[in-house]
Structures are given as structure tokens and as C-alpha cells.
Amino acid sequence: MPQPQPTPTRPPQTAAAVQLDAVTKHFPNGPDVTVALDAVTLTIAPGTFTAVMGPSGSGKSTFLNCAAGLERPTSGTVRIAGRDLGALRPDDVTRVRRDHVGFVFQGYDLVPHLTVAENVALPVTLAGRHVAAGRVRSLLGSVGLDGLQRRLPAELSGGQAQRVAIARALVTEPDVVFADEPTGALDVRAAEQVLTLLRSAVDDLGRTLVLVTHDPRAAERADEVVFLADGRVQDRLPRSGAHEIASRLLDLGR
Numbered sequence: 342m343p344q345p346q347p348t349p350t351r352p353p354q355t356a357a358a359v360q361l362d363a364v365t366k367h368f369p370n371g372p373d374v375t376v377a378l379d380a381v382t383l384t385i386a387p388g389t390f391t392a393v394m395g396p397s398g399s400g401k402s403t404f405l406n407c408a409a410g411l412e413r414p415t416s417g418t419v420r421i422a423g424r425d426l427g428a429l430r431p432d433d434v435t436r437v438r439r440d441h442v443g444f445v446f447q448g449y450d451l452v453p454h455l456t457v458a459e460n461v462a463l464p465v466t467l468a469g470r471h472v473a474a475g476r477v478r479s480l481l482g483s484v485g486l487d488g489l490q491r492r493l494p495a496e497l498s499g500g501q502a503q504r505v506a507i508a509r510a511l512v513t514e515p516d517v518v519f520a521d522e523p524t525g526a527l528d529v530r531a532a533e534q535v536l537t538l539l540r541s542a543v544d545d546l547g548r549t550l551v552l553v554t555h556d557p558r559a560a561e562r563a564d565e566v567v568f569l570a571d572g573r574v575q576d577r578l579p580r581s582g583a584h585e586i587a588s589r590l591l592d593l594g595r
């Protein structure tokens with residue numbers, strides 16, 4: 342008689358790049374509680390670009406911080422690449438973030454005394470690994486910054502600094518890139534360049550992008566726009582023009 346074979350252990354199935362189930366986040370507010378997120382359930386498919394919009398105070402940054410594993414929800418579950426962050430020890434959450442997630446923020450967040458090349462390599466060097474100089478050069482080339490690797494952040498324009506931040510977010514080949522208002526401080530032309538780069542990270546590299554923005558022109562590049570209001574998902578819109586997105590946003594405020 343053939344013996345039954347043991348079931349092979351498989352890595353977790355990752356039909357979703359990011360999965361939020363009933364995620365709630367409360368903040369103490371004097372004697373009261375602010376409900377920043379209220380039972381948010383959302384699946385973000387791999388290789389897609391999702392824009393998150395909503396009025397000020399609607400919970401966008403809290404959503405991003407919880408979805409990226411930077412903040413722990415009060416209740417509910419967040420999965421990145423199939424890993425339930427709430428079930429992991431803090432060190433393991435850090436490892437999931439390091440291995441699977443890249444970040445781009447409005448303020449670029451470059452280290453001022455490190456060169457452009459050192460800033461790009463930082464997520465890898467912080468993890469105790471080495472990144473080949475050629476890889477950093479080619480990433481800088483792909484964001485249009487050939488030849489700037491020895492500059493310091495203070496010697497860059499805002500658009501250049503944000504492109505360095507994008508190269509840094511991509512250096513670990515993350516599954517998901519979270520971006521919080523990455524074009525908020527840029528003029529129209531630099532913003533267009535940054536959005537084109539982020540879009541191509543999705544289309545050409547297969548990354549998943551989750552972008553918080555107030556700008557309908559940024560959101561019109563997304564495959565889906567998720568509208569938050571009062572900490573809840575109020576509306577979703579498949580790829581749409583800036584006018585349609587702006588009018589949905591206005592409707593939320595009514």
C-alpha cells in the first residue's frame with residue numbers, strides 16, 4: 342500500500358498584496374476617543390495602483406500607517422504578502438516591512454549627510470546587506486538621475502529629491518510601495534515626473550502602489566480610487582478622469 346504523502350508546506354497564498362479586514366483604529370482624545378478608522382475592509386490586488394482620497398481628518402494617513410504595519414490597529418487584521426501582522430512579534434513585523442514594503446513620503450525623508458547613492462542603498466545597508474554600486478546606479482538612471490550619485494540631498498531640487506526617495510523605496514524590490522502625498526510639495530512638472538515613475542513601477546516592475554493624495558490629477562493615474570470619510574470607505578471608483586474624481590470628492594463633503 343502506498344503511504345499517504347505529507348502535505349507539502351507552502352508559503353502563504355498571496356491573492357492580495359495587502360488585505361485589511363474590519364480594521365479599526367481609536368486614538369485617545371481627552372476623555373473621549375477619536376475613531377480614525379472604522380471597520381475598514383479592503384483588498385488590494387498585486388500589481389495595482391490604488392489612490393486613497395478623502396477630506397482632511399478622514400483617516401487617510403492612519404489607513405496608510407496601519408496598512409503598512411507602521412501602526413497597530415485597535416482591532417481587525419492587516420495582511421501584507423499573506424502575513425497577518427497582528428499575529429507576528431514586533432521584530433517580525435519589522436522584517437515583513439523591510440522585505441516587502443517601500444515608503445515614499447511628502448518630505449522625501451532623505452538623510453542629509455549621506456550622498457544620493459548612500460540614501461538609495463540605505464534600506465539594504467540598514468538590513469546588514471550589501472547592494473552593488475551598479476544596481477544603485479541603474480536605479481538612479483531609471484528615475485532620471487544619472488550622474489547625481491555623489492550629491493547631497495541639499496544639492497537637489499524637490500523633484501530630484503523625491504525621485505531619489507522613489508529609487509530608495511524600490512531598492513529592496515518590495516511587493517508594495519506606500520506613498521503619502523508624494524507630490525504634495527512639488528510643482529506641476531516635477532509632480533508629473535514623479536507620478537509617471539510611480540505608475541511605471543506598477544506597469545513595468547509589477548509593484549503594488551498605495552498612494553494617499555489630495556490631488557485628483559495624481560489619483561487619475563490609479564487603477565482604483567478609494568474614498569474615505571469619517572474613517573470609513575465611502576466610495577470606490579475604477580480608473581477615472583480628474584474631473585470625475587474631484588466631483589466624487591466634493592460629494593463626500595456634502
Ligand SMILES: Nc1ncnc2c1ncn2[C@@H]1O[C@H](COP(=O)(O)OP(=O)(O)OP(=O)(O)O)[C@@H](O)[C@H]1O
Pocket residue numbers: 368369375376377395396397398399400401402403404
Ligand atoms: N496620533 C494621534 N493621536 C490622536 N488623534 C489622532 C492621531 N493621529 C490621527 N488622529 C486623529 O484621527 C483622525 C484621522 O486622522 P488622519 O491623520 O488619519 O486623517 P487624514 O485624512 O490623513 O488627514 P489630512 O488629510 O489632514 O492629513 C483625525 O481626527 C485625527 O485628529
